[in-house]
Amino acid sequence: MAQELEVSERPLPWQLAIWQRLLTNYQRQHLAHALLINGVAGIGKVQLALAFSQRLLCLAPDSDFACGQCKSCKLFSSGNHPNFIHVKPEEEGKAIVIQQVRALNEFAHKKAQFEGYRIILISPAEAMNLSSANALLKTLEEPGSKTLLMLVSHLSGKLLATIKSRCQAVDCREPSVEQALDWLSVHDYDRTLAESSLVMSEGAPLKALHILGQGLIETRHQVVADLLSLRSKSVGVVEVAARWNKAADLSEILHWLISVSVDLAKLKVHQEARNRDLISVLEEASAGLQVNSCFQFHDQLMEVRRLLLSTANPNRQMLIESLLFDWVALP
Numbered sequence: 001m002a003q004e005l006e007v008s009e010r011p012l013p014w015q016l017a018i019w020q021r022l023l024t025n026y027q028r029q030h031l032a033h034a035l036l037i038n039g040v041a042g043i044g045k046v047q048l049a050l051a052f053s054q055r056l057l058c059l060a061p062d063s064d065f066a067c068g069q070c071k072s073c074k075l076f077s078s079g080n081h082p083n084f085i086h087v088k089p090e091e092e093g094k095a096i097v098i099q100q101v102r103a104l105n106e107f108a109h110k111k112a113q114f115e116g117y118r119i120i121l122i123s124p125a126e127a128m129n130l131s132s133a134n135a136l137l138k139t140l141e142e143p144g145s146k147t148l149l150m151l152v153s154h155l156s157g158k159l160l161a162t163i164k165s166r167c168q169a170v171d172c173r174e175p176s177v178e179q180a181l182d183w184l185s186v187h188d189y190d191r192t193l194a195e196s197s198l199v200m201s202e203g204a205p206l207k208a209l210h211i212l213g214q215g216l217i218e219t220r221h222q223v224v225a226d227l228l229s230l231r232s233k234s235v236g237v238v239e240v241a242a243r244w245n246k247a248a249d250l251s252e253i254l255h256w257l258i259s260v261s262v263d264l265a266k267l268k269v270h271q272e273a274r275n276r277d278l279i280s281v282l283e284e285a286s287a288g289l290q291v292n293s294c295f296q297f298h299d300q301l302m303e304v305r306r307l308l309l310s311t312a313n314p315n316r317q318m319l320i321e322s323l324l325f326d327w328v329a330l331p
């Protein structure tokens with residue numbers, strides 16, 4: 001995600017129950033030496049891990065949270081705490097490589113510079129390739145004393161069973177819609193826009209914030225309006241494909257369109273559409289299509305997404321163009 005939240009010493013409002021549980025375990029000295037913090041992307045798992053790390057390292061915590069003022073907290077906020085490392089891919093979407101895991105193994109076994117914990121955060125853990133994951137196993141089995149590993153995962157199904165079985169699971173869920181809207185309202189977004197962003201993010205508030213910050217609601221409206229214009233031939237395929245290609249990430253556009261294609265089919269059989277903010281355009285588009293065409297469009301979108309994921313360097317413009325030529329021709 002391009003937009004990162006300011007790191008806070010507090011967990012997000014919907015994480016308080018998990019926070020209390022972790023803290024109680026810590027205070028009773030029952031904290032496992034490895035935690036697997038898992039849940040869908042965009043709900044604040046990394047923030048939770050960071051805030052908890054800071055709390056454990058803080059030299060003068062009030063009862064629940066890090067103080068934010070002590071030497072340790074200052075080092076932590078500036079990203080320079082010697083007892084903490086955050087291992088992540090060097091570029092988004094790339095793997096966590098074995099050299100990075102070797103460095104963390106070394107860190108886990110050297111003497112701590114400060115009293116207290118040594119903390120290793122790995123995110124996302126599924127970015128470890130097979131050799132990295134294997135290299136981590138030894139440290140997971142025998143971490144140094146007072147060492148805490150936190151693995152954050154959006155897709156824990158992709159992790160090796162041998163990794164998962166050595167971690168205590170911390171399952172995170174998205175907040176209720178009301179809780180998410182309250183949180184988004186603090187960032188001064190209009191409620192209707194915030195509601196749309198939550199539909200788009202499937203309830204993940206941090207992803208919704210990213211959508212709002214990047215103006216992606218407007219882009220999505222334009223993308224869906226383009227679908228209608230293409231059907232009425234008031235705009236050409238090549239022109240639209242070029243515009244989409246510039247406007248947003250293709251995988252993001254596909255994600256929206258897959259949701260839209262489901263709605264088109266639902267409207268054909270008089271079910272309620274999910275993308276309520278697009279309803280008038282969706283009704284018009286659906287009326288001009290046969291029900292089978294809605295399914296066909298959906299299947300084509302899934303196929304384009306598969307190609308996008310499987311090919312190292314797909315030609316985005318061509319992928320979009322071929323999708324749209326088929327769309328225009330649907331009966």
Ligand SMILES: [Zn+2]
Pocket residue numbers: 057058059060061066067068069070071072073
């Ligand atoms: Zn502190």
